[in-house]
Amino acid sequence: MFDKSILDELLIGDLVKIEHAASIIKKMPDSDKVHYVNAIILKLKDEDRAVRGRAVWALGKIGGAKAVEPLLAALKDDDGDVRWETAEALGKIGDAKAVELLIVALKDVDGDVRGSAAWALGKIGDEKEVKNLIAKLKD
Numbered sequence: 001m002f003d004k005s006i007l008d009e010l011l012i013g014d015l016v017k018i019e020h021a022a023s024i025i026k027k028m029p030d031s032d033k034v035h036y037v038n039a040i041i042l043k044l045k046d047e048d049r050a051v052r053g054r055a056v057w058a059l060g061k062i063g064g065a066k067a068v069e070p071l072l073a074a075l076k077d078d079d080g081d082v083r084w085e086t087a088e089a090l091g092k093i094g095d096a097k098a099v100e101l102l103i104v105a106l107k108d109v110d111g112d113v114r115g116s117a118a119w120a121l122g123k124i125g126d127e128k129e130v131k132n133l134i135a136k137l138k139d
Helices: 003-010 014-029 030-045 049-062 065-074 080-093 096-105 109-125 129-139
Strands: none
Touching: 003 014, 003 030, 003 049, 014 030, 014 049, 030 049, 030 065, 049 065, 049 080, 065 080, 065 096, 080 096, 080 109, 096 109
């Protein structure tokens, strides 16, 4: 059953409430979790960068393959904070589909984005990606 108050905690609450709500959703069966993940994905297009950032953070915390494609799109967000949170979320999820765009993010204008992308590539950690990471870091 969908409880809007849990979603509100994720998108409006302080860090303690956000952590609490994400933990509740993460423990749900997939059949229930999907409703929250879909609602969070919609918030990736919100005009408020803070809402987009919380949505990215929540998807990284909750995980799941359904979050990967929307997060890959969020890696191109106009806001640097959203991009670095997105790179970190992708690293937490650990899906190899993210590798190509994370390598591109190693050249981001924002140093925090570059650092998160490097961290995420290390977390995903396949040998080819690590070699690419090392080559990019030499630039």
